[in-house]
Amino acid sequence: MAPATPSPVSSAPTSVNTSPNDLDMSIDSRPQPSRRSRKKSKTRTALADAAAYLFETQGFDETTTVDIAERADVSQRTLFRHFATKESMLYGEMDETIDELRSALAERPPDEPPLAVVREAVVSLADNFERHRDRRLLQARLAATYPSVSAFSRATVQLGWEREIIDALSERLGVDPMHDPRPEIIAGATMSAIRVATRQWSFNGGQDDYITLIADALDALPALGAFERAS
Amino acid sequence: MAPATPSPVSSAPTSVNTSPNDLDMSIDSRPQPSRRSRKKSKTRTALADAAAYLFETQGFDETTTVDIAERADVSQRTLFRHFATKESMLYGEMDETIDELRSALAERPPDEPPLAVVREAVVSLADNFERHRDRRLLQARLAATYPSVSAFSRATVQLGWEREIIDALSERLGVDPMHDPRPEIIAGATMSAIRVATRQWSFNGGQDDYITLIADALDALPALGAFERAS
DNA sequence: TGACGAATGTCAGCCACTGACATATTGTTT
DNA sequence: AAACAATATGTCAGTGGCTGACATTCGTCA
Structure with missing residues (x-):
């Protein structure tokens, strides 16, 4: 039952989203985020890697959270201190990506039309997608197989993206998203487009x-x- | 612990989605769907009513499936024979509505442009919405409060609607929805619009x-x- | 009436997830 | 360095949604 085959525990210090005063806290020049933070990220990464490996090899429903915890060599309770749900273990990069989406949206020129804003912001996430390529492929494969x-993906990840798009567009255009449906419509359409593309x-592998x-x-x-019927 | 206060068990023979050879099976003139079917629908309705009442008065998370089963005076096991999940008890009209959506889409003139097809089909569901008005209000209220x-709603109900729209549009326009993103984009945009409106x-109560x-x-x-910035 | 099948009850169990409390490890302060 | 505070982890017991297996009751139909 030991972590054996793949999962090199690459220990790229992925963002840890739990307690607020974590990470650096010193100023400038590679602040070396404290041994405690490093250990925490390491545990989190080990868990996410263990989960990915087991999901990949056994399937999602066929993997229990106890399996994952054992493979990462922590208790089940610790697993649930790092990840709120089993599903979220598969989407560990979500917070980071949404932050990048927010920045990308904010950096668009103020007079750019809404559809262009969204298009360019999403496209500018290319390196994020590249960075998490394998994870994204796994997510897509599992989403096609397991309803949960x-x-x-729909109820949490895509909702998160939509919120950013709605916020950005409604502020940028000075409309109230509760009464003007257009920001949310654009957000929904965007997510549909991304879904089809994904x-x-x-x-195609x-x-x-x-x-x-x-x-x-x-x-x-x-x-x-x-959009018309091709006559 | 007895069904007391509201829940009139109105026994409108709601569609039962479990075994195939149910309901009428005789031809024409109020076929009186067999005592067994009637009892089954009655149980299902009693469960849905009990659930709605308890969700309304106590909240969704605060109501257990055992609570609901007791109030409907059946076992928990029976509850789960009628409803796959606790959430689905709140959306008992979904299958019926989706059938009506499918019909409405099919009845649109063949040359109507896609956006109009969807708009008119959805609007023609007015009487469905009226019929299930209270339930829809409850659904909306609970969806605003409880993430589950x-x-x-997003992952099951709206997905169901989207599937119908995608099927209808892609067939009608002769495109492959796996490669032409437009049907799914329209479906997603449509569901966003409905969400905002709802x-x-x-x-507003x-x-x-x-x-x-x-x-x-x-x-x-x-x-x-x-859609542009108001200058 | 008797036989068949469908709906229900009972019971035991799986599994995701949580609260409470104890322990250990790390960071900070004096 | 010692004492203290903060936090990450382990252990344990529990909740609640949901399921399989089996027995029983009830409706249907010959």
Whole structure:
């Protein structure tokens, strides 16, 4: 029952989202985020890696949280101190990605039209997607197989993305998203486009260029009104 | 512990989705769907009513499935023979509604443009919404409060609607929804519009005209490309 | 009426997830 | 360095949604 085969425990200090006063806290020049923080990230990474490996090899439903905890050599209780749900172990990069999405949206020129803002911001996440390529492929594969994973993706991940898009667009355009449906419609349409692109990409084993697929799907947005039957 | 206060067990023979050869099976003129089927629907209705009452009065998370079963005077095991999940008890009309959506989509003229097809089909569900008005208000209220309800709505109910829209549009337009993202984008945008409208409606206690809110939100779809900052 | 099948009850159990408390490890202060 | 505070982890017992297996009751139909 020891961590054996893959899972090199690469220990890239992934963001830890639990207690507030973590990480650096010193100023400038690689602040070396305290031994405690490093250990914590290490545990978190070990858990996420163990989960990914077991999901990959056994399937999602077939893997219990006790399995994962044992493979990461921690207690089940500790697992649930790092991850709120079993599903969230598969989406450990979500917070980081959403932060990047928020920044990307904020950096767009103030007069850019909404659809372009979203398109360019999403496309600018290319290196994020590249960084988490394997994880994203696994997520897509599992979401296609396990309803609980698909549900989590829709109800948590995609909801998170939508919130950022709605916030950015409604502020940028000075409208109240409670009464003007357009920001949320654009957000929903965007997530649909990304979903289709991701499905295609995953279905082809990740061979196509992911960002191109996404960009092409997003380019369908402005012309929806002209979508007609091919006569 | 007895079913006392409201819950009139109205026994409208709601569709029962379990075994195939149920309901009428005779032909024409009020076929009186067999005592067994009637009892089954009655149990199902009693369960849904008990659930709605308890969700309403105590909250969703605060109600256990044992509570619901006791109030409907059946065993917990029987509850789970009628409803796959606790959440689905709140959305008992879903299958019926999706059937109506499918019909409404199919009845649209073949040359109507996609956005109009969806808009008119959804608007034609007005009487369905009216029929299930109270339930819909409860759903909206609970979805705003309980993440598990919101998650179910997004991951199951809205997914079901989207599937119908995607199927209808892709067939109607002769495109492959795996490669042409437009049907899914329209479906996603549509569900976003309905979500916003429902939120507004629920927020105002159901005073506004629900269908008008939905129609207005859907009317924003064709002009998304022209959505600009008000200068 | 008797036989068959469907709906229900009972019971035991799995598993995701949580609260409470004890312990250990790390960071900080004097 | 010793004492203290903070925090990460372990242990344990429990809740609650949900399921399989088996027995029993009830409706249907010949």
